[in-house]
Amino acid sequence: xxxxxxxxxxxxxxxxxxTALRIMQERPLTRxxxxxxxxxxAQHQTGHNSGVIHSxxxxxxxxxxxxxxxxxxxxxxxxxxxQSIPHEICGKIVVATSPTELPGLExxxxxxxxxxxxxxxxxxxxxxxxxxxxxxxLRGLFVPQTGIVDYGAVARKYAELLAELGxxxxxxxxxxxxxxxxxxxxxxxxxxxxxxxxxxxxxxxQSDRLARKSEPxxxxxxxxxxxxxxxxxxSAPKLVNHLIYPVPDPAFPxxxxxxxxxxxxxxxxxxxxxxxxxxxxxxxxxxxxxDLSESLTWPGFRKVATKYFRTGLGEYHRSFSKQAFVKxxxxxxxxxxxxxxxxxxxxxxxxxxxxxxxxxxxFYIREDGNIIHVCNAPSxxxxxxxxxxxxxxxxxxxxxN
Numbered sequence: 001x002x003x004x005x006x007x008x009x010x011x012x013x014x015x016x017x018x019t020a021l022r023i024m025q026e027r028p029l030t031r032x033x034x035x036x037x038x039x040x041x042a043q044h045q046t047g048h049n050s051g052v053i054h055s056x057x058x059x060x061x062x063x064x065x066x067x068x069x070x071x072x073x074x075x076x077x078x079x080x081x082x083q084s085i086p087h088e089i090c091g092k093i094v095v096a097t098s099p100t101e102l103p104g105l106e107x108x109x110x111x112x113x114x115x116x117x118x119x120x121x122x123x124x125x126x127x128x129x130x131x132x133x134x135x136x137x138l139r140g141l142f143v144p145q146t147g148i149v150d151y152g153a154v155a156r157k158y159a160e161l162l163a164e165l166g167x168x169x170x171x172x173x174x175x176x177x178x179x180x181x182x183x184x185x186x187x188x189x190x191x192x193x194x195x196x197x198x199x200x201x202x203x204x205x206q207s208d209r210l211a212r213k214s215e216p217x218x219x220x221x222x223x224x225x226x227x228x229x230x231x232x233x234x235s236a237p238k239l240v241n242h243l244i245y246p247v248p249d250p251a252f253p254x255x256x257x258x259x260x261x262x263x264x265x266x267x268x269x270x271x272x273x274x275x276x277x278x279x280x281x282x283x284x285x286x287x288x289x290x291d292l293s294e295s296l297t298w299p300g301f302r303k304v305a306t307k308y309f310r311t312g313l314g315e316y317h318r319s320f321s322k323q324a325f326v327k328x329x330x331x332x333x334x335x336x337x338x339x340x341x342x343x344x345x346x347x348x349x350x351x352x353x354x355x356x357x358x359x360x361x362x363f364y365i366r367e368d369g370n371i372i373h374v375c376n377a378p379s380x381x382x383x384x385x386x387x388x389x390x391x392x393x394x395x396x397x398x399x400x401n
Contacts (some may be wrong), residue, residue: 001192006198007199009034011374012034012040014381016374017385019200019396021165021389027397033194034162038171042151051260052146052383056116058111061115064363065361069115070116071384072386075386091242093123093242094247095245095247097138101247105139105140135332136331137332146243150263173190175187175213176188178199200372208222208375221295223353227346229270230268230269231342236339240261240267240333243260256328257325258270268344272315272325273315275312277291277292282346298355300353304357304359
């Protein structure tokens, strides 16, 4: 079967859905189909997200992350209010627990101000305890704009609105190949072939594989990193009021283990960041030979492994030792004990890596004629999804006109 459309979106995560929604809002008569390999939307990075509405604190001013996070933050709050999606702006504190982290805290403040955040203020130890009585630190930074939401619920609402606007969502459909046929794009699926004027690929953990269908020499590879969480038991004392983060290591593209209050109740503790043996390896025992082989044979992986060898060993140690995980958490909350925690969820982050071993820190959207590939969209992509979607939508509409 062959289906002709104006736009084909590949990927039913939050970025693909937001992109489709923006296109349909701007051009309601567009013949648009979104295909997703799972039997429901938001099953991977979106559905395993920690649910933080990021304020834009961490990102280099002028970067795509900074620009889209700040714009997307406002759009996300407006969307949640308009659609009655439960959310809360609860604020967070970033805590320096050693003198070596104080310059990093100062840099976060500078970035936050440069990115337009207001109300940021430094906290002395006593002020930290006024907000988080069980938290210990030399100095803190209060970020009032940070919030929490269920991004799975947001994505499902995007899908619902898409259907109302006349878009088609096809679930359980894999992509076999992507080819150019003259001025159109042919996307061959397992049960149907779509011929589109424009194709947008938002495939997350599979993004590089699909990009190589049309661009075999793509200069990057997705490396999967699993983030594992613990959560407080029902009988644990209440040790966290809001969100508590450490000062991130600037040499490592992850934020470190932290405490996140969830919109549905409870508190998550984590995540670590361990190299996963499969792109959808949500459990320690999950293994995919093809995924692992592609990672290990990528020239950049060996450089990453060498550069972060000691850091990586520490992450694996925390993965297999609950006591080691708790010890890392105790830097922020000394009272926390092993018996206070039980296993929580896990997610796998799609981290793009180039041949030189650089882990891409910014969003990376690659336009190849009338095929647009979202090649790297890590955090804060969920917060920024509507802004990213608007950026891609503008490109798509210019190609259609």
